[in-house]
Amino acid sequence: MVKKEIxxxxxxxxxxxxxxxxxxxxxLNLRLREQLGLDSMDFLDIxxxxxxxxxxxxxxxxxxxxxxxxxxxxxxxxxxxNKTK
Amino acid sequence: MISEKKPRIVITGIGLTAPVxxxxxxxxxxxLSEKSGISNIEHRYVGSxxxxxxxxxxxxxxxxxxxxxGTRAGSISIYCANEALIDSALVWDRxxxxxxxxFLGITEHGNVExxxxxxxxQQFNGETRFWNHYHxxxxxxxxxxxxxxxxxxxxxxHYTIGAACAAGNSGIIQGVQQLLLHEVDVAFAGGIxxxxxxxxxxxxxxxxxxLACHSDPTKASRPxxxxxxxxxxxxxxxxxxxxxxxxxxxxxxxIYAEIIGYSxxxxxxxxxxxxxxxxxxxxxLAIKKAGIxxxxxxxxxxxxxxxxxxxxxxxxxxxNVFTDSCPFVNNTKGFIGHTMGAAGALELAGxxxxxxxxxxxxxxxxxxxxxxxxxxxxxxxxPYKTENINIIxxxxxxxxxxxxxxxxxxxxxxN
Numbered sequence: 001m002v003k004k005e006i007x008x009x010x011x012x013x014x015x016x017x018x019x020x021x022x023x024x025x026x027x028l029n030l031r032l033r034e035q036l037g038l039d040s041m042d043f044l045d046i047x048x049x050x051x052x053x054x055x056x057x058x059x060x061x062x063x064x065x066x067x068x069x070x071x072x073x074x075x076x077x078x079x080x081x082n083k084t085k
Numbered sequence: 086m087i088s089e090k091k092p093r094i095v096i097t098g099i100g101l102t103a104p105v106x107x108x109x110x111x112x113x114x115x116x117l118s119e120k121s122g123i124s125n126i127e128h129r130y131v132g133s134x135x136x137x138x139x140x141x142x143x144x145x146x147x148x149x150x151x152x153x154x155g156t157r158a159g160s161i162s163i164y165c166a167n168e169a170l171i172d173s174a175l176v177w178d179r180x181x182x183x184x185x186x187x188f189l190g191i192t193e194h195g196n197v198e199x200x201x202x203x204x205x206x207q208q209f210n211g212e213t214r215f216w217n218h219y220h221x222x223x224x225x226x227x228x229x230x231x232x233x234x235x236x237x238x239x240x241x242x243h244y245t246i247g248a249a250c251a252a253g254n255s256g257i258i259q260g261v262q263q264l265l266l267h268e269v270d271v272a273f274a275g276g277i278x279x280x281x282x283x284x285x286x287x288x289x290x291x292x293x294x295x296l297a298c299h300s301d302p303t304k305a306s307r308p309x310x311x312x313x314x315x316x317x318x319x320x321x322x323x324x325x326x327x328x329x330x331x332x333x334x335x336x337x338x339x340i341y342a343e344i345i346g347y348s349x350x351x352x353x354x355x356x357x358x359x360x361x362x363x364x365x366x367x368x369x370l371a372i373k374k375a376g377i378x379x380x381x382x383x384x385x386x387x388x389x390x391x392x393x394x395x396x397x398x399x400x401x402x403x404x405n406v407f408t409d410s411c412p413f414v415n416n417t418k419g420f421i422g423h424t425m426g427a428a429g430a431l432e433l434a435g436x437x438x439x440x441x442x443x444x445x446x447x448x449x450x451x452x453x454x455x456x457x458x459x460x461x462x463x464x465x466x467x468p469y470k471t472e473n474i475n476i477i478x479x480x481x482x483x484x485x486x487x488x489x490x491x492x493x494x495x496x497x498x499x500n
Contacts, residue, residue: 017150017153018150019148019149019150019153020148020149037150041218041219041222044218045218048215048217048218051215052215057214
């Protein structure tokens with residue numbers, strides 16, 4: 001999976017978790033919590049969806065890597081290298 | 086009165102959803118026009134079953150994220166509480182939320198969510214790391230009341246009252262007691278149920294030979310009929326706004342009725358079998374607390390589940406309480422099925438308009454009355470117009486032998 005695809009899948013996951021918000025124009029470098037009503041349970045939803053859909057385990061110590069879309073993409077790219085969207 | 090020295094408690098708002106209506110007007114109209122809310126639904130494992138499903142607008146008071154995070158029980162509670170609040174005309178911005186409380190009766194809570202999680206887990210070979218992190222907040226017993234407190238910003242007490250199928254009355258009673266103790270000034274009290282979303286409740290009633298089955302689902306729930314064969318499981322909710330009379334009068338609130346008596350007792354007898362002696366004592370205690378004579382009760386809204394033992398034992402208990410003359414008697418489950426934790430609260434609500442229109446809604450689906458359930462004043466279609474309804478007694482009984490009765494009185498503004 002290339003970085004653009006990872007970006008798209010992340011935004012799709014977040015949009016499903018926050019169906020009332022518009023996730024089409026997110027600032028990729030701004031912390032997600034600063035631009036969305038994303039609480040700690042929602043954040044765990046992102047982690048769970050990555051686990052369910054792509055078999056990825058994100059350890060709690062790595063949660064800071066998921067702060068922005070771009071930091072998430074950088075973190076997930078090696079983990080998703082051999083997976084398809 | 087509960088006691089002349091104690092505050093009088095009145096109903097000033099009603100919010101409900103039932104399989105036949107999503108507000109009191111719709112609901113009452115359905116009960117007066119013999120409209121059934123029962124249809125067939127498909128459930129995993131148990132297949133096609135009769136059930137009563139509510140069709141209220143879930144988006145009226147919640148957004149998609151709230152619905153995604155919460156439970157059906159929470160959604161029913163939030164809908165009913167908001168409808169009751171609007172109906173009460175309380176000025177919410179000027180209401181002290183710390184003196185408001187939420188007291189909701191439930192038959193059970195968490196079965197639906199647990200069943201869904203186990204189904205989810207089956208997709209992942211039972212690996213518990215896929216178990217949803219929302220499971221605990223969704224299944225703690227206070228969950229439906231808690232969702233409502235969050236939504237309405239209520240900072241007074243919120244909890245549920247687990248009382249099987251006596252829960253709807255129990256929620257009302259809890260609200261009354263909290264008002265009498267001055268713990269709250271406004272009580273959101275009643276009962277709710279999401280049971281119809283649980284396959285387990287259907288399967289268990291079926292294993293108990295207590296699940297109704299009929300070729301026509303609208304005929305399946307038939308309390309007091311000789312051919313009844315069990316319970317129709319339904320969902321629903323009914324939340325009342327209860328206040329002390331003096332507070333209600335100060336704000337010139339519309340008053341539906343006064344709650345003049347109540348009681349709760351236990352059979353101490355069986356997991357599932359009813360016990361008419363204790364049911365009789367429960368009704369007698371409520372009448373005593375109300376300070377009235379049995380002859381003053383005009384209408385009994387029966388629990389009447391549509392099981393042979395349940396129906397016959399309740400009628401026996403009624404006959405032993407009302408020895409001089411029997412009030413009018415009806416039941417609501419023929420229309421909406423058994424709404425479990427909501428039943429007591431919903432069934433009372435269906436009869437409250439009798440104070441205004443002097444009509445008594447009939448029982449539904451009694452084609453051939455069970456001789457053991459025959460009563461002179463059992464109301465069968467059409468609805469019965471009478472001269473005056475002043476006092477209504479509402480029965481609700483539940484598994485493990487919990488009995489409840491609530492007595493309400495027409496409120497006349499100069500008394």
